[in-house]
Amino acid sequence: MQVFTEHSWIYSQGTINDMRIYQTAEGYEGQKLVTGTRGTGTVSRTIDAQVYGGNGYNEIWANEWGVFQNRPTRYAAPITKSDLKNALCAKNYEVGSVYSESYSDLVELIKDTTVAETDNESVYSVHSEVEGTAKVGAHVQRSARAVPVYTMTGQYSGYLNMRMSLESGGYNSVLTLPCP
Numbered sequence: 001m002q003v004f005t006e007h008s009w010i011y012s013q014g015t016i017n018d019m020r021i022y023q024t025a026e027g028y029e030g031q032k033l034v035t036g037t038r039g040t041g042t043v044s045r046t047i048d049a050q051v052y053g054g055n056g057y058n059e060i061w062a063n064e065w066g067v068f069q070n071r072p073t074r075y076a077a078p079i080t081k082s083d084l085k086n087a088l089c090a091k092n093y094e095v096g097s098v099y100s101e102s103y104s105d106l107v108e109l110i111k112d113t114t115v116a117e118t119d120n121e122s123v124y125s126v127h128s129e130v131e132g133t134a135k136v137g138a139h140v141q142r143s144a145r146a147v148p149v150y151t152m153t154g155q156y157s158g159y160l161n162m163r164m165s166l167e168s169g170g171y172n173s174v175l176t177l178p179c180p
Helices: none
Strands: 002-023 032-054 057-069 086-092 097-117 122-138 152-171
Touching: 002 057, 002 122, 086 122, 097 152
Parallel strands: none
Antiparallel strands: 002 032, 002 152, 032 057, 086 097, 097 122, 122 152
């Protein structure tokens, strides 16, 4: 059985391009949910989701609440391109989860990322406030033969305040996981 939980909130002023895929089985079987946001403007959004897949479980529960405003961005790239960067990639081969974040073109970054991994569970807790460019990705897949229960990619330029908690576990995995 694959179990996954997401709680996330973002506030973004600038450009946003992100997508999430939740699924319980491959092909035309099981439950599927895809959500994404792309464009320029101001976005305040909350996502709560739970996925249970495999061994007879076939459930997705999700809630997305948001305010999306098509406003010209107030963000202006710095006159001098910043070479200040920060990156993190955490992988748990036993559970089959990976989380990565990278920040570039930084004017300012305030970051609090906590990674807790055991042979049975991964918990990624993220709080980042950034003016610049942020790239975030996550993937949860129990084995090479199992369907990915969660895939997320996001790129944000401008101002971003993001809080996210991703939890996966309850199974073992032997996978090679590339950072998104």
